Amino acid sequence: MPSTTFLSSARIAALQQAERERFVVSHPQSLALARATQAHYLFGVPLHWMRDWPSPATLFVREAQDVTLQCADGLQYADFCLGDTGAMFGHSPPPLADAIARQASRGLTCMLPATNAVAVGEGLQRVFGLPFWQMALTASDANRFVLRWARAITRRPQLLVFDGCYHGAVDDTLVDLEPTTGRTLPRPSVLGQVHNHAAFTRVVPFNDLDALEAALAPGDVACLLAEPALTNFGLVPPEPGFWEAARALCRQHGALFVCDETHTISTALGGYARAHSLEPDFLVVGKAVAGGLPSAVYGFTTDMAERMAAAKEAAPEGHSGIGTTLSGNALTLAALEAALGHLHTEASYTHMLALARQLEQGLRERIARAGMPWTVTRLGARMELQFMPGTPRNAQDVREHAQAELEAFTHLFMLNRSVLLTPFHSMMLISPATRTGDVDRLLQVFDELLVVLAV
Ligand code: PMP
Numbered sequence: 001m002p003s004t005t006f007l008s009s010a011r012i013a014a015l016q017q018a019e020r021e022r023f024v025v026s027h028p029q030s031l032a033l034a035r036a037t038q039a040h041y042l043f044g045v046p047l048h049w050m051r052d053w054p055s056p057a058t059l060f061v062r063e064a065q066d067v068t069l070q071c072a073d074g075l076q077y078a079d080f081c082l083g084d085t086g087a088m089f090g091h092s093p094p095p096l097a098d099a100i101a102r103q104a105s106r107g108l109t110c111m112l113p114a115t116n117a118v119a120v121g122e123g124l125q126r127v128f129g130l131p132f133w134q135m136a137l138t139a140s141d142a143n144r145f146v147l148r149w150a151r152a153i154t155r156r157p158q159l160l161v162f163d164g165c166y167h168g169a170v171d172d173t174l175v176d177l178e179p180t181t182g183r184t185l186p187r188p189s190v191l192g193q194v195h196n197h198a199a200f201t202r203v204v205p206f207n208d209l210d211a212l213e214a215a216l217a218p219g220d221v222a223c224l225l226a227e228p229a230l231t232n233f234g235l236v237p238p239e240p241g242f243w244e245a246a247r248a249l250c251r252q253h254g255a256l257f258v259c260d261e262t263h264t265i266s267t268a269l270g271g272y273a274r275a276h277s278l279e280p281d282f283l284v285v286g287k288a289v290a291g292g293l294p295s296a297v298y299g300f301t302t303d304m305a306e307r308m309a310a311a312k313e314a315a316p317e318g319h320s321g322i323g324t325t326l327s328g329n330a331l332t333l334a335a336l337e338a339a340l341g342h343l344h345t346e347a348s349y350t351h352m353l354a355l356a357r358q359l360e361q362g363l364r365e366r367i368a369r370a371g372m373p374w375t376v377t378r379l380g381a382r383m384e385l386q387f388m389p390g391t392p393r394n395a396q397d398v399r400e401h402a403q404a405e406l407e408a409f410t411h412l413f414m415l416n417r418s419v420l421l422t423p424f425h426s427m428m429l430i431s432p433a434t435r436t437g438d439v440d441r442l443l444q445v446f447d448e449l450l451v452v453l454a455v
Contacts, residue, residue: 140170141324149322184202384427
């Protein structure tokens with residue numbers, strides 16, 4: 001049986017060098033654009049994250065439709081990254097593209113609600129189950145606003161998150177856990193950090209009910225902000241019974257439960273919380289909620305709505321610190337209405353889940369046949385190839401098994417053979433537009449990868 005020891009750093013580096021050369025030869029247009037954009041953008045890209053792909057130069061996109069992405073050199077890719085979930089329902093699905101085109105000539109933003117606001121509110125309640133809603137433009141913003149509401153209505157200062165969490169560019173949540181002392185540490189990679197996180201944010205390991213209870217016990221936690229499964233530190237699923245107990249602990253200690261479904265919306269129609277009856281006080285959904293047009297929503301219970309209204313009315317006139325000018329604009333509402341009606345459907349998820357199971361099974365069979373100590377963890381339509389022998393229980397497990405070079409090699413190897421995985425981790429997402437042929441292509445390239453690694 002092969003072991004990981006033969007995958008030495010030197011060997012992976014040599015293999016990766018060959019892939020880098022292959023990319024350079026086959027992407028002359030992207031290379032030319034990458035040179036030209038240096039004159040206008042930091043690192044040559046409109047968002048510096050766009051350089052966090054393992055390719056030696058940025059891959060420039062000419063067009064993306066369904067799950068087929070075409071690069072500047074005219075090469076086509078089966079896209080399993082799907083904009084890291086923004087395009088989870090496929091690139092520019094026709095009902096969404098039509099709705100956006102129709103609204104584009106009828107006013108984009110007025111800082112007044114459009115007449116379809118009722119239809120959108122009904123759609124949000126139908127899909128996600130909560131009665132009341134507010135809008136933001138990104139999931140980062142939605143999380144930030146919900147934290148403010150939660151602290152305002154509970155009059156408690158503390159926030160509780162799980163180690164390895166990511167909830168966007170939200171200062172309070174960009175923290176790590178010091179494993180031996182349990183202290184909150186500022187995340188070292190965060191730039192320009194000046195806040196004293198340890199004073200207002202507690203961090204506990206995922207799947208650890210004792211630590212959760214200890215953090216809640218002082219009675220000063222406004223809310224637990226959590227994804228139902230960690231999706232930004234590999235994919236770490238909840239253990240059986242974890243959420244039932246965690247939810248009960250929040251109630252017992254008077255802390256609100258804010259569920260960030262931005263990624264776990266892949267679980268089932270309406271997300272994980274709905275499928276597993278987690279009964280969040282607040283629910284945040286961004287990225288794919290309007291099919292990839294910038295939009296995020298947060299829903300809440302009637303009880304929360306009453307407490308929010310009371311907090312707002314009790315505050316003096318002036319800035320609330322919640323909201324941005326373009327939130328809830330007419331274009332976004334048009335896109336949301338189309339997305340809720342045509343994309344967030346049982347038919348979408350039936351297709352996504354069936355194909356995701358097929359991909360998971362195909363990967364597992366190949367890993368077993370090759371005797372690799374690797375794992376596939378799936379949550380509905382998203383799954384993660386993990387270079388570790390078992391499913392991780394928490395972020396520390398993931399840190400201890402990190403194989404960044406092997407991961408980067410896998411990415412570039414697949415990209416060079418027309419399959420896109422999500423950078424930062426090996427996530428694969430299935431959309432309603434993904435076809436069996438796309439899954440077959442990925443599995444075929446995975447076979448080739450296993451052969452190369454076994455030589
Ligand atoms: N919540 C979760 C769970 C996320 O994964 C992300 C982004 N990856 C965000 C919030 C923030 O989303 P955005 O970058 O669109 O603000």
